[in-house]
Amino acid sequence: MLRSAAALLAGMLFGLGLAVSGMVNPAKVLGFLDITGRWDPSLALVMAGALAVAMLGFRVALRRPAPLLDEQFALPGGQGIDGRLVTGAALFGVGWGLVGFCPGPAVASLAFGLGDSFTFVAAMFVGMWLYRVVGQSRARQQELRTMEDEPAD
Amino acid sequence: MVIENFTPVAALLGGALIGIAATLLLLLNGRLAGVSGIAGRLLLSLRPGDVAWRVMFLLGLVVGAGAYGLVASPAIRIDASLPVVVLGGLLVGFGTQLGSGCTSGHGVCGIARLSPRSIIATLVFMICGGVTVFLVRHIIGG
Numbered sequence: 001m002l003r004s005a006a007a008l009l010a011g012m013l014f015g016l017g018l019a020v021s022g023m024v025n026p027a028k029v030l031g032f033l034d035i036t037g038r039w040d041p042s043l044a045l046v047m048a049g050a051l052a053v054a055m056l057g058f059r060v061a062l063r064r065p066a067p068l069l070d071e072q073f074a075l076p077g078g079q080g081i082d083g084r085l086v087t088g089a090a091l092f093g094v095g096w097g098l099v100g101f102c103p104g105p106a107v108a109s110l111a112f113g114l115g116d117s118f119t120f121v122a123a124m125f126v127g128m129w130l131y132r133v134v135g136q137s138r139a140r141q142q143e144l145r146t147m148e149d150e151p152a153d
Numbered sequence: 154m155v156i157e158n159f160t161p162v163a164a165l166l167g168g169a170l171i172g173i174a175a176t177l178l179l180l181l182n183g184r185l186a187g188v189s190g191i192a193g194r195l196l197l198s199l200r201p202g203d204v205a206w207r208v209m210f211l212l213g214l215v216v217g218a219g220a221y222g223l224v225a226s227p228a229i230r231i232d233a234s235l236p237v238v239v240l241g242g243l244l245v246g247f248g249t250q251l252g253s254g255c256t257s258g259h260g261v262c263g264i265a266r267l268s269p270r271s272i273i274a275t276l277v278f279m280i281c282g283g284v285t286v287f288l289v290r291h292i293i294g295g
Binding site: 039 | 154155157158159160164165166167168169170171172173174175176177178179180181182183184185186192193196205206207209210211212213214215216218219220221222225227228230231232233235237238241242243244245247248249250251252253254255256259260261262264265266268269270273277278280282283284285286289290291
């Protein structure tokens with residue numbers, strides 16, 4: 001119950017940040033990715049602002065032996081850089097560049113009721129589900145292992 | 154290169170809010186605020202007690218953005234055609250699961266932890282996103 005309330009609070013601040021920074025707008029995100037055109041560097045500053053706070057905040061948080069509302073930190077283990085990581089990031093990048101939505105802004109944008117937002121989020125969940133189905137036999141052992149230590153996503 | 158529509162103050166302010174949100178989720182729940190992981194693992198739902206906080210976080214994203222919509226009118230423009238929106242969504246969904254993260258998980262939380270995996274993933278999706286936009290806007294659409 002408390003954990004759900006904490007997650008709601010964190011989600012709200014996150015969604016507010018995405019809206020304030022303009023990142024819920026795919027046109028603005030594509031303006032960042034279009035560096036050879038009329039470039040909008042805003043996304044770089046959103047990341048810089050988030051990283052400045054998170055680097056400091058994470059350091060303070062991880063100094064504790066455990067989080068305040070749970071028994072332990074669920075942090076990704078030491079997987080290396082492999083083909084899955086690079087291929088997955090590449091596919092994600094292409095999808096991101098086609099529409100201008102990544103998962104956070106896409107979900108947050110549902111607040112504004114555009115049909116395309118709902119279509120994108122639905123397709124995104126289908127893509128996630130497809131990964132579970134297609135990758136299941138190959139990734140089952142991997143998955144069971146990572147269930148214990150939650151990957152970095 | 155021409156710089157246009159640059160909103161540095163709003164970007165830094167919004168970014169700081171995202172950083173605070175990620176810090177809170179880690180400090181309170183011990184979780185990383187990676188949206189693709191929070192959403193994708195909903196589909197696994199192996200442990201019932203693991204579902205509620207994920208739903209609440211995603212709901213929070215909508216509520217937080219909607220709250221800003223009450224005091225301002227954020228522009229949202231999606232130029233892609235319907236088939237491209239569907240294709241993009243499928244690629245983002247599949248790719249983030251295969252690659253274990255997205256802009257928030259790798260780009261913010263992972264880099265904040267100086268994870269080499271996340272730094273590489275972020276470079277790869279930034280470059281692929283940039284190349285895709287270049288091809289769509291300046292080669293196909295040009």
